[in-house]
Amino acid sequence: MIRPATFADGPAVVRMAERFLELTSFGQLMAPQQYALEALFAVALSTGTVLVNERTGGGLDAFVAMVGPIPHQISGEPYADELAWWVEPEARGQGIGQALLAEVEQWARRQGICVLKLLSPAGSAVGSLYEGLGYTAVETAYMKRL
Secondary structure, three states, rough: OOEEOOOOHHHHHHHHHHHHHHOOOHHOOOOHHHHHHHHHHHHHHHHHEEEEEEOOOOOOEEEEEEEEEEEEEOOOOEEEEEEEEEEEEOOOOOOOHHHHOOOOOOOOHHOOEEEEEEOOOOOHHHHHHHHHHHOHHHHHHOOOOO
């Protein structure tokens, strides 16, 4: 069941964010700091939305955190920016990610948001999924630890 997160969901969302860093290339670039992840969760709750998927029987297995509406730097139109998105590996393939996206789009429309900015891990099928749903790839980000 997808629902808006509450502050009480913070520890579970932070654990999922830590798992994201552990299992993706981001973890090779930066070590997770619990205080920073907690602050990011609080920012998303106060300046956008955090949606979670609650399993039948309790516990969370997915979340998405968005900030917005934000005036876009080029057009001035209100847009929303993805801060973080995670579906636990054991919960993948069940349509949870697409259900979260549908809920994010509904939230965005209610906020008067014109554009969503979503991220896709390099080399994943997520970008193809987004393109199939009408999203356009705009740029690729590169990171290097100095």
